[in-house]
Amino acid sequence: MRVVIVGAGAAGLALARSLRRRGVAPEVIDRGPPGAWAPRPFMPPYQGFDALEDAGVLAAVRAVSWDIAPRGDGIPVALAAPFTGVMEILAEGVPVRHGTEVTALLRDGDRVTGVRVQGPDGPGDLPADLVVACDGVRSPLRGMAGIEARLELAEGAHLSFMTDVVIDRSFALHYQSDGRQVGLLGWPTGSAGWWDIERVGADAVRAPGIEAFRRAFARLHPAAEPALAALHSVDQLAYREITEVHTDRWWVPGLVVIGDAAHAVGPEAGLGAGLGLGDAHALAIAVAQHPDDADAACATYEAWRRPAVAPYVTLGAAGARIVRGGAKPPEEIWPPPA
Template identity: 30%
Template sequence: MTQAESTTCAVVGGGPAGMVLGLLLARAGVGVTVFEKHSDFLRDFRGDTVHPVTLTLLDDLGLYDRFMALPHSEVHRAQFTIGGRKVTVADFGRLREPHPLLALVPQWDLLNLLADAAQDEPTFTLRMKTEVTGLLRDGDRVTGVRYDGPDGPGELRANLTVACDGRTSLVRREAGMVPREFPVPFDVAWFRLDAVAEIKYQLTPRISADLPLILIPREGYFQAGALIPKGGESQLHARGFDTFRTRVADLVPEASVESITSWDDVKVLDVRLNRLHRWYKPGLLCIGDAAHAMSPAGGVGINLAVADAVATASVVAEPLLAGTLSEADLAKVQRRRKMPAVVTQGVQRLLHVGLRRAILGGRVPQPPKAAERALSALLSRLPGLSVVPAYLVGVGVLPERAPAFARRAAR
């Protein structure tokens, strides 16, 4: 028998956007239920970089000390070899932020921290292993969700439903909302590499003529991502598994490839870059990747998703409590967050132009040697320039601060 319940806000998806939004709304006294279809937050291919702007948010929420007590590593700069010289391209230490660094923490630890903090709020409910399967409607208005959980199917009515269920959002699809897609030249093949030597915690890609690699250092191992041509999984396999392992071993000598035993250990992510024209309908709002799927380029997707959640809570908490929430409030969220999404995606599309030649055709783009030397000399002589990419990656366009109702002193 279908269960029928109600709440003020239903949040679909227990990623960074969903958990931050749930915590903030609960601290405002709003009744909020967050749905997460998995039984835990353990996803190998969720991003691990917690940026300066997110560290500031955790500080505002009184969670910074608890976060920093988690096993973590710190990245203070991103370096690339240009003109035969290693140059600091992004120096996070130059940021005028309370916490000018990138903290590397598996995302499941961050999500567990947020969930634990939210559980302290009496109006917060987290439903794990509960998958949203559809939407409830009253005419054109979304009035809640259908779900399937450990105790069977049910319905939850809500004044507002927020889609935080990512770039393949079921909620968005059920609502008939279709994003505009932008071309992306690559996918990412993710796999794990166990370290056999001391790991240097820095964001420096490994690039060869036929396999650009992204390395995310973790405690004792790397989460590695190989950039491959869009839809190129079959091409990767055709080159041979042993060839792939050999190439990876050559690029990352401080790690072992023994953990890659077959293609089953290499998971290909279908990279998307898209954006909804309108993020909302009566009773429904899409944020994060559900509203604007981001490329991994720059690693800023989490920044945008968390900022969307903070802006959403800041705008809708009061009208939700008063029972006066309207489409105008949802439109206000989109107006506040659309420009950062558009600008960031524009920068990513420019980065894709440079990545395309590195991935397609199997060769790394080679700028003129004179240009390489000039750029290397410029960054070496004017190291202050490294604050610009550090700001774009670490803080982003129009950062958000926690609303006053959600702030707490550290405990």
């Protein structure tokens, strides 16, 4: 089967590796340059471990990570890692056409038969039996294929920082009175923290200044003080408003969406990476089972994965909250009340 994977993120690269191990050599394209991964914390949960193992990288990923809450058998609930380190491992040995963007889908009637691309060498066509859209929350390919999606802005926002300070733990979590999180993550070469807040905008988040932020975060999470000491500018704070994705179908003849293009939940749930990696694993197995029938592969993939994903997508971030109740104290509000 000729497969074109659009998007060289974690799910796309894991899929490419798993397909190659099954004798399928996909064409992987990505519009960004090589290694253009924004540094950030990464917490792949156990839901993605089988996919990383199948892609042949779980041991290497664990080597750059710290375990979070390992069980008696040594298997952790999740890993604490630097995103760039994990992506370098996933990308090793996977040919990718970088700087290449899909401008249109090739079609034969109702069937997608490939993609038209614009790349460093100009325009061209890539025929395919199956096009896999791993191109994110606002997936251009999803729209080109006519797959409808409901994009909903999550009720809160995500404020985070990252440093090269090594701390004494892999994970610590404080639940605010409304159930939202203030968290701390540590790995062998650095650390990060996050605070789930109201949607107030990036300017409002930075206005009180970095000293005020350090004090406020440390009040909620004293263990974060060593990492906070490395913050010297509000430019080190990353503010994100989260878009959730809901789709009623995941494929049309010749094209399938996976990962955030099919379903996206906020980082508060801690599941996005695991669900996307799980999609890649299931699709690779389905393609191997139906090497001459892309539609059968897509139908099998969706039949397996939709029941597994549905509870997480239905609950969204709210499913990860432990609500204490009562009025929210001022110290849990950022920026501070006037």
